[in-house]
Amino acid sequence: MSGPITDEERLLELRFPARPDRMALVRKSIRGAALDYGFDDFAIQEIVLAISEACQNVMRHSYTERETGDIVVSLSRTAERLIIRVTDFAPTVDPTKIRSRDLSDIRPGGLGVHFITELMETVEYLPGPGGVGNILLMTRKTEVSP
Amino acid sequence: MSGPITDEERLLELRFPARPDRMALVRKSIRGAALDYGFDDFAIQEIVLAISEACQNVMRHSYTERETGDIVVSLSRTAERLIIRVTDFAPTVDPTKIRSRDLSDIRPGGLGVHFITELMETVEYLPGPGGVGNILLMTRKTEVSP
Amino acid sequence: MTEQVRDEGGKCVVELGGEIDLDRAPEVRSLLLDCITRGRDVLVDLSRVSYIDSSGIASLVEALQSASKNGITLGLVAISPMALRVFELARLDKVFTIYPDLDAAMTTATADQG
Amino acid sequence: MTEQVRDEGGKCVVELGGEIDLDRAPEVRSLLLDCITRGRDVLVDLSRVSYIDSSGIASLVEALQSASKNGITLGLVAISPMALRVFELARLDKVFTIYPDLDAAMTTATADQG
Ligand SMILES: Nc1ncnc2c1ncn2[C@@H]1O[C@H](COP(=O)(O)OP(=O)(O)O)[C@@H](O)[C@H]1O
Ligand SMILES: Nc1ncnc2c1ncn2[C@@H]1O[C@H](COP(=O)(O)OP(=O)(O)O)[C@@H](O)[C@H]1O
Numbered sequence: 001m002s003g004p005i006t007d008e009e010r011l012l013e014l015r016f017p018a019r020p021d022r023m024a025l026v027r028k029s030i031r032g033a034a035l036d037y038g039f040d041d042f043a044i045q046e047i048v049l050a051i052s053e054a055c056q057n058v059m060r061h062s063y064t065e066r067e068t069g070d071i072v073v074s075l076s077r078t079a080e081r082l083i084i085r086v087t088d089f090a091p092t093v094d095p096t097k098i099r100s101r102d103l104s105d106i107r108p109g110g111l112g113v114h115f116i117t118e119l120m121e122t123v124e125y126l127p128g129p130g131g132v133g134n135i136l137l138m139t140r141k142t143e144v145s146p
Numbered sequence: 147m148s149g150p151i152t153d154e155e156r157l158l159e160l161r162f163p164a165r166p167d168r169m170a171l172v173r174k175s176i177r178g179a180a181l182d183y184g185f186d187d188f189a190i191q192e193i194v195l196a197i198s199e200a201c202q203n204v205m206r207h208s209y210t211e212r213e214t215g216d217i218v219v220s221l222s223r224t225a226e227r228l229i230i231r232v233t234d235f236a237p238t239v240d241p242t243k244i245r246s247r248d249l250s251d252i253r254p255g256g257l258g259v260h261f262i263t264e265l266m267e268t269v270e271y272l273p274g275p276g277g278v279g280n281i282l283l284m285t286r287k288t289e290v291s292p
Numbered sequence: 293m294t295e296q297v298r299d300e301g302g303k304c305v306v307e308l309g310g311e312i313d314l315d316r317a318p319e320v321r322s323l324l325l326d327c328i329t330r331g332r333d334v335l336v337d338l339s340r341v342s343y344i345d346s347s348g349i350a351s352l353v354e355a356l357q358s359a360s361k362n363g364i365t366l367g368l369v370a371i372s373p374m375a376l377r378v379f380e381l382a383r384l385d386k387v388f389t390i391y392p393d394l395d396a397a398m399t400t401a402t403a404d405q406g
Numbered sequence: 407m408t409e410q411v412r413d414e415g416g417k418c419v420v421e422l423g424g425e426i427d428l429d430r431a432p433e434v435r436s437l438l439l440d441c442i443t444r445g446r447d448v449l450v451d452l453s454r455v456s457y458i459d460s461s462g463i464a465s466l467v468e469a470l471q472s473a474s475k476n477g478i479t480l481g482l483v484a485i486s487p488m489a490l491r492v493f494e495l496a497r498l499d500k501v502f503t504i505y506p507d508l509d510a511a512m513t514t515a516t517a518d519q520g
Contacts, residue, residue, distance in 0.1 A: 014158060016158045024182050024425055025158055025182045025183070026158065028178030029175040030178075032173075032175045032178035036171045036174045042487075042488065049457075053459060056460070059428065103496065106498070108468040114496075195378065199345060202313075202345070202346070206314075252357075252384070254354040261345075265381070
């Protein structure tokens with residue numbers, strides 16, 4: 001992060017079971033919300049992609065099939081940035097383990113973290129409140145004034 | 147209600163500050179979600195209207211300017227119904243006070259509760275979990291199979 | 293922003309747009325009441341309104357009653373099927389005079405006065 | 407549901423549609439691998455794909471590598487700007503052969519073999 005977030009204004013939180021078949025619903029909902037916030041189509045697609053990748057990683061790596069739970073996607077803003085938090089309630093993950101791979105090695109998988117860092121301006125993995133769960137905090141500059 | 151809800155499957159929850167200027171965002175988000183659920187345009191507009199009216203009433207009657215808080219709109223489904231809960235965290239309201247007026251008396255206001263009961267198949271006002279806040283539970287038959 | 297007021301055929305035409313909800317109803321209300329004080333008949337063009345709820349309806353009812361007190365008419369123009377549904381739910385679809393388009397509103401309203 | 411497989415010009419044309427994500431990638435994967443076992447060159451028509459993410463890309467990479475192991479080609483057809491952006495992000499826009507439309511894919515692919 002380039003600095004602490006001040007003047008943060010909460011917009012909307014989405015909470016849903018960490019299941020792949022919920023993502024289409026979540027994407028449509030986020031598209032709707034991002035549209036209202038004034039992002040253009042291409043930016044909205046990119047924001048939705050980053051959030052989807054973050055949620056997928058929670059489903060595939062934070063939760064297990066036996067121990068699953070909810071995901072919370074929260075959107076807020078400052079004068080200059082859209083702030084996205086993807087929160088899970090899984091055991092705390094070691095952030096140093098979350099790493100992108102060498103992309104010149106062509107093989108299936110291993111793209112999510114790379115996408116997220118490319119699409120967002122700041123990306124930070126944090127432990128959840130009270131040490132429970134994980135928060136992926138991402139921000140992106142707003143192209144337009146809200 | 148015509149009976150207890152069984153086999154309820156959670157879809158999505160939206161949480162946001164009880165502020166009028168958040169409703170456009172919330173409506174877009176719900177439209178997106180309802181679209182994914184397979185309702186047609188007209189039904190989506192009706193569902194969105196009922197939810198908006200419920201949220202407005204929370205803003206105008208449950209919370210006060212000095213004591214405001216969040217609203218949670220949760221969507222879930224059974225095989226036959228879409229289930230919507232609009233939850234606030236305000237002091238508990240006496241459900242018998244929530245009443246529609248005589249519509250033949252033409253005057254501004256007093257339409258929200260009437261709209262909600264017309265647009266939904268079942269409508270129930272319940273105290274929130276642990277006696278905190280209020281839940282408006284509404285259900286509507288799904289026209290299409292999900 | 294999404295509202296426009298203009299004089300046309302001796303009437304005050306108010307074009308509303310977007311979503312008329314609890315957030316925007318107050319500004320719509322004062323815009324309409326302001327028009328009414330000008331003393332000319334008012335036509336409210338709703339063709340660009342994508343959403344209206346009880347708050348928006350309340351502003352229109354208040355304007356209708358104020359117009360009638362001031363001896364002028366207030367008509368609605370080009371209501372979308374969904375907006376019409378909201379007026380029907382409110383049992384107000386017969387209370388307001390509703391014109392399919394601005395042309396019809398101009399002709400009929402003039403004929404009424406002649 | 408939103409997928410179609412057909413034979414055209416001696417090739418296996420797979421038309422995908424909708425959103426290819428973690429939920430749908432497994433079915434896309436098996437559909438493509440199934441096509442490849444038929445031994446004909448594969449063209450994947452993405453014109454009706456409105457969304458693709460890393461899971462969808464993974465299915466396509468696996469299919470590409472399986473095709474190449476089986477001595478056949480796999481080309482992508484009619485990618486939307488947004489889907490292309492995802493391939494670019496993945497640094498795979500040069501790894502896949504991408505045709506603007508099915509006509510171009512048929513002509514070029516045949517010319518390659520001639
Ligand atoms: N939410 C998460 N929880 C735990 N580990 C994660 C999470 N996200 C990513 N990782 C780790 O980072 C690695 C890279 O993730 P990614 O780039 O999305 O590729 P892939 O998930 O296909 O391996 C994963 O293999 C995993 O070890
Ligand atoms: N969420 C609520 N909390 C408390 N009272 C409510 C709530 N919703 C409705 N009411 C009561 O029911 C009445 C009718 O509501 P409504 O039909 O929406 O019209 P209006 O809000 O314009 O009065 C309100 O005046 C209020 O007294």
